[in-house]
Amino acid sequence: MTQHHQSVGESRLERGRRALVKIDGQAGEKVVASLADIAPDFATYLIEFPFGDIYSRPGLDLRAxxxxxxxxxxxxxxxxxxxKVHIxxxxxxxxxxxxITEIIMQMAVYAGFPAALNxxxxxxxxxxxxxATEQERVA
Structure with missing residues (x-):
């Protein structure tokens, strides 16, 4: 079930960047880039902790x-x-x-209909x- 293996000498930031690209693709890169001019350190933390540490742990696969x-x-x-990024x-x-639709609908039970509707x-x-993007690639 392990989805990311830490390479010898790989830093949290390197591991996090690799995970970010695999999971979020361009959407994740856009979030990080949008922080460059206001909080570049926060962008680094965003890569290191959630993606370099948490997402890279064994125990749950990326789907879970x-x-x-x-x-x-x-x-x-x-x-x-x-x-939207995580969808x-x-x-x-x-x-x-x-x-994904079922996951969101399930939340109506625990978080209410407004949250599920959103x-x-x-x-x-x-x-x-x-x-639309898939159709553009085909055309």
Whole structure:
């Protein structure tokens, strides 16, 4: 179940960058780049801790980690930009659109209908953008 192996001599930052690209792809890189002019140190922390330390741990595969993340962000109800990044990440690590929709709907039980609605609308945007991008690649 281990998804990331630490290379000998690999720093937290290097391990985190590798995980960020694999999980979040361009969406994650855009978040980090957007912090460069205001808080470059925070961008480094964002790579090192969540991705270099937590996501790189054995015990859960990336699918399971994204299920938990999508559920948590949906339950928060007010973090649409981060939720969209992680819906995209869920698709990147093998979750289907139907699975993501079910994860978000499940949160209506624990976080309420408004949080689930916000999550579903975020997913709808990500799915539409991804479909448009896929069509552009084919054309």
């Amino acid at each position: 980690r994204e299920i938990a993340t999508i559920a948590a962000l949906t339950a928060m109800g007010n973090v649409a930009p981060q939720l 995209e990440a869920g698709l990147n690590v093998g979750l289907s659109r139907d699975e 999550g579903l609308f975020a997913a709808k945007e990500v799915f539409a953008h991804r479909s």
